[in-house]
Amino acid sequence: MSDYSVSARDLSKKFGHGHHAVQAVDGVSFDVKKGELFGLIGPDGAGKTTLFRLLTSLMIPDSGTAVVEGFDTVKDYRQIRRIIGYMPGRFSLYQDLSVEENLKFFATLFGSTVAKSYDSIKPIYRYLEPFKKRMAGKLSGGMKQKLALCCALVHAPKVLFLDEPTTGVDPVSRKEFWEMLGTLQEQGISIVASTPYMNEAVRCHRIAFVQNGKVSECDTPENIRRRFPHAILAVKSRDTFTLLQDLRKFPGAHSCYSFGNYQHLYLHSGGGAGDAADRLRAYLEDKGHHDISIQPMEASIEDCFMLRMSKEGGRYGDV
Amino acid sequence: MGRKVLKYLLEKEFKQNLRNPIMLPLIIVLPLIQLVVLPFAATYEIRNVEMVIVDNDHSAFSRDLEQKIASSGYFRTRYHAPTYQEALSYIEKGDAAVVLEIPQHFENDLGDGRSAQVFLSVDAVDGTQASIVEAYLNGVIQDYAARTLREEALQSQVEVRNRKLPSRIQATAQMRFNPFLDYQTYMVPGILAMLLTLVGGILAALNISGERELGTLEQINVSPVRKSDYLLGKLIPFWIMGLLITLIGLGIAWLLYGLTPRGSLPTLLLFATIYNIGFTGFGLFLSSVSKSQQQAMFVAFFFLLIFFLMGGLFTPVSSMPHWAQYIVYLNPTWYLIDAMRLIILKGSGFAQLLDQFYAILSFAVFFNFLALITFRKTAK
Numbered sequence: 001m002s003d004y005s006v007s008a009r010d011l012s013k014k015f016g017h018g019h020h021a022v023q024a025v026d027g028v029s030f031d032v033k034k035g036e037l038f039g040l041i042g043p044d045g046a047g048k049t050t051l052f053r054l055l056t057s058l059m060i061p062d063s064g065t066a067v068v069e070g071f072d073t074v075k076d077y078r079q080i081r082r083i084i085g086y087m088p089g090r091f092s093l094y095q096d097l098s099v100e101e102n103l104k105f106f107a108t109l110f111g112s113t114v115a116k117s118y119d120s121i122k123p124i125y126r127y128l129e130p131f132k133k134r135m136a137g138k139l140s141g142g143m144k145q146k147l148a149l150c151c152a153l154v155h156a157p158k159v160l161f162l163d164e165p166t167t168g169v170d171p172v173s174r175k176e177f178w179e180m181l182g183t184l185q186e187q188g189i190s191i192v193a194s195t196p197y198m199n200e201a202v203r204c205h206r207i208a209f210v211q212n213g214k215v216s217e218c219d220t221p222e223n224i225r226r227r228f229p230h231a232i233l234a235v236k237s238r239d240t241f242t243l244l245q246d247l248r249k250f251p252g253a254h255s256c257y258s259f260g261n262y263q264h265l266y267l268h269s270g271g272g273a274g275d276a277a278d279r280l281r282a283y284l285e286d287k288g289h290h291d292i293s294i295q296p297m298e299a300s301i302e303d304c305f306m307l308r309m310s311k312e313g314g315r316y317g318d319v
Numbered sequence: 320m321g322r323k324v325l326k327y328l329l330e331k332e333f334k335q336n337l338r339n340p341i342m343l344p345l346i347i348v349l350p351l352i353q354l355v356v357l358p359f360a361a362t363y364e365i366r367n368v369e370m371v372i373v374d375n376d377h378s379a380f381s382r383d384l385e386q387k388i389a390s391s392g393y394f395r396t397r398y399h400a401p402t403y404q405e406a407l408s409y410i411e412k413g414d415a416a417v418v419l420e421i422p423q424h425f426e427n428d429l430g431d432g433r434s435a436q437v438f439l440s441v442d443a444v445d446g447t448q449a450s451i452v453e454a455y456l457n458g459v460i461q462d463y464a465a466r467t468l469r470e471e472a473l474q475s476q477v478e479v480r481n482r483k484l485p486s487r488i489q490a491t492a493q494m495r496f497n498p499f500l501d502y503q504t505y506m507v508p509g510i511l512a513m514l515l516t517l518v519g520g521i522l523a524a525l526n527i528s529g530e531r532e533l534g535t536l537e538q539i540n541v542s543p544v545r546k547s548d549y550l551l552g553k554l555i556p557f558w559i560m561g562l563l564i565t566l567i568g569l570g571i572a573w574l575l576y577g578l579t580p581r582g583s584l585p586t587l588l589l590f591a592t593i594y595n596i597g598f599t600g601f602g603l604f605l606s607s608v609s610k611s612q613q614q615a616m617f618v619a620f621f622f623l624l625i626f627f628l629m630g631g632l633f634t635p636v637s638s639m640p641h642w643a644q645y646i647v648y649l650n651p652t653w654y655l656i657d658a659m660r661l662i663i664l665k666g667s668g669f670a671q672l673l674d675q676f677y678a679i680l681s682f683a684v685f686f687n688f689l690a691l692i693t694f695r696k697t698a699k
Contacts, residue, residue, distance in 0.1 A: 086537075
């Protein structure tokens, strides 16, 4: 047995034919270690969901292989279906069954019972227990996610696949949710989760950027941040709208993106950030900006993501 | 493990169906409304057809005939027109449906024992009505002619021997099994067949494509549950629902029309069940190959419309063109409507219904086979 829980090798999947063909997954390879919390980060339409379908044996790849806990997703799909838990992107439980009934249903499907797996779902189920008679359709968004996670866990799987589990959920519930994933991972479950939220990506042990069906970088968030090639200045002024345009025209600017109230300016390599900050202040004052604030900063995962999007996607570069 | 899974799958389906606020009313109200409304709406009885008369003879006989027709209750003499052309304009305007032209010398011809002709012109936009009107009116006229001749004969006994009476062979129709051509009675078995088709075809198609749309199907696909368990869990509730609807429908038919099956109830239920199994398979097949509930719905609707219209529910198959009658052989609904009518109205036993039985059975096997090979837990 290898140390890997999930191994994908050159996975490819195309939809449609001819001019309208879309290469949803394009030669993807990566490994997820046993007991690891692995994140797939990418924009909508990057191919994350298709990747999940391939890994969970719901779809047969055009080429390449995927192995989950030593089982091939095509040949050994029966074994795989016993040991994985999958939580699709959309809330997909029975709205007209109660919390309890949904759990019982999924436990029965996997030949288990709620009582048998109560211990493993308890950390999450305790949030839901007060509402166990309530219909799933009447739960709040956060509660629905917790129920879906419970249902994916109710047969004590070895690997958990979570497709954008926190999309459409409030920030508090999202935080809670990731804390639960941490607890599960401590119990030894390998978890593969996708998310479009960068602040969640740092909670993963390792992440992979997915873009246009390809995995472009795969490492720990820390290493990815460390490799960021540019010095960054966070800039704010009173006139946010023209600021972004002016920053992009600044000599020495590589690119610039909005992050809330601040604009992140990525500088071409060469020359210290402190030196550049002075030059930038003079430049912006010259352009008529007021209340200028400039701070050098460390790269965040989001910076890495934005830069990557602009490099390969093109689409995000002009924002 | 298999049986336990199936048991819970069934439990879940029943819970969901019972919680669906429209499901119970559907099972009871659907048959009730169809059985109350449709037999009356689909009636072939003709009453108060507007008629224009062009009387070129102006004789006692012609007036007599007019009166006779009017007193039948089927026709109402709305207008008199001097010429056929003018009479036709009433039809063109839609004010009348029939023109009856009585020729000159009508009385003379009839009096002399020659055959007399009247000219009949029927608005055939509604073909069914036209042919029935024509048949009714012919009947009235024949009857009139026969009576007139007999009266004449009685008046002058001597002359009769010398006179050549137009010899005629009269065919008398005797309606068996539905003696009064009661359309309510005739429609009931067909409507029961239609209800079964709806339960199987539409409800089953909607149910599974609905799970696909909701995303729950994906959750099930990723579980180790066997395809057969899952499908049985889906289909059995519809089989039970179909049986319930049939029984409720028969109950309503008895309450409303005093109609009880002449044949055996078990035979009837056997046919209903096998047909229902076939159509849930049909619905299942449609939902397996459709991407959305809407798509499944439209395709199901398309086929059901053909099955109903070509199933002899409203129009007799024998009056369809030849090529269409061959298509009818491929219509499972036709076999069931036929069998239901034979069992309920005629009291046919199983031995007389073997053809229909094998046909329905083959369709059931065929549709379920299609469903089984198209329903996949893994996408290509």
